[in-house]
Amino acid sequence: MSLLEIKDAHLKLDNKDILKGVSLSVNKGEVHAIMGPNGSGKSTLSYTLAGREGYDLETGEILLEGNPLNEMSADERARAGLFLAFQYPVELPGVGGMGFLREAVNSRRKFLGEKEFDHLAFVKEARKEASKMFVKDEMLKRAVNVGFSGGEKKRFEILQMAMLKPKVSILDETDSGLDVDALKIVSEGVNAQRNNDNAIVLITHYQRLLDYIVPDFVHILSDGVIIKSGGPELALEVEKNGYAGLIDAA
Numbered sequence: 057m058s059l060l061e062i063k064d065a066h067l068k069l070d071n072k073d074i075l076k077g078v079s080l081s082v083n084k085g086e087v088h089a090i091m092g093p094n095g096s097g098k099s100t101l102s103y104t105l106a107g108r109e110g111y112d113l114e115t116g117e118i119l120l121e122g123n124p125l126n127e128m129s130a131d132e133r134a135r136a137g138l139f140l141a142f143q144y145p146v147e148l149p150g151v152g153g154m155g156f157l158r159e160a161v162n163s164r165r166k167f168l169g170e171k172e173f174d175h176l177a178f179v180k181e182a183r184k185e186a187s188k189m190f191v192k193d194e195m196l197k198r199a200v201n202v203g204f205s206g207g208e209k210k211r212f213e214i215l216q217m218a219m220l221k222p223k224v225s226i227l228d229e230t231d232s233g234l235d236v237d238a239l240k241i242v243s244e245g246v247n248a249q250r251n252n253d254n255a256i257v258l259i260t261h262y263q264r265l266l267d268y269i270v271p272d273f274v275h276i277l278s279d280g281v282i283i284k285s286g287g288p289e290l291a292l293e294v295e296k297n298g299y300a301g302l303i304d305a306a
């Protein structure tokens with residue numbers, strides 16, 4: 057059984073067809089990259105997976121470990137191990153970083169039947185993971201994402217991933233806006249999470265990210281459908297020739 061199975065997903069927004077039959081199987085231990093022109097539906101797909109309100113499939117099906125996602129709220133999906141790092145991370149005024157992480161992690165641990173972290177143990181663990189992502193203690197005291205720089209927001213997203221240990225992580229342009237050093241830090245953070253029990257879906261415009269996080273599969277999404285799948289060489293082809301040839305061929 058695939059960890060994540062998307063079967064012929066169709067979705068409309070404002071009566072407009074956005075996803076027009078997306079199918080994708082993601083198995084444990086795999087990293088998939090999704091590339092595609094602006095407006096092709098990549099973020100829409102990520103919102104659909106995460107369960108954003110108003111992003112219900114018209115037809116088709118999405119299964120997480122065999123369980124239909126449409127029967128689960130966004131919260132339930134997160135507890136079950138689905139994680140989305142947003143293209144544009146949301147600011148949460150009044151919600152401190154440390155408290156936010158603790159709530160999220162403990163509710164996932166509760167779901168898994170694991171013991172919740174006590175306060176001190178949690179702070180220790182969070183600081184350890186934060187230092188790997190170069191997130192300073194001071195940032196954990198601030199409200200989530202409020203006033204964070206673009207790169208700080210992206211590092212905080214990967215810190216959440218490291219703490220939550222999701223089954224399926226969808227990273228929507230986590231590389232955008234990162235300086236060269238931050239790109240390495242974030243990539244190392246993601247690579248450290250790779251194991252035979254989870255999977256990662258990377259949405260990106262840049263082949264460069266895939267030098268650091270080497271995917272097993274690359275998919276090209278264009279106008280709401282996957283028009284081609286291949287290995288890392290497909291990203292190099294896109295880098296060299298753009299999308300036009302691939303779209304014409306499809």
Ligand SMILES: Nc1ncnc2c1ncn2[C@@H]1O[C@H](COP(=O)(O)OP(=O)(O)OP(=O)(O)O)[C@@H](O)[C@H]1O
Pocket residue numbers: 069070072074092093094095096097098099100101143
């Ligand atoms: N609420 C909405 N109503 C109508 N159309 C929408 C709505 N939300 C998004 N769209 C359209 O859906 C299409 C896909 O958008 P999406 O954000 O998924 O693209 P993307 O592939 O992530 O692009 P980018 O690479 O620029 O991030 C776009 O044409 C967008 O304008």
Ligand SMILES: [Mg+2]
Pocket residue numbers: 098099100143228
């Ligand atoms: Mg997008």
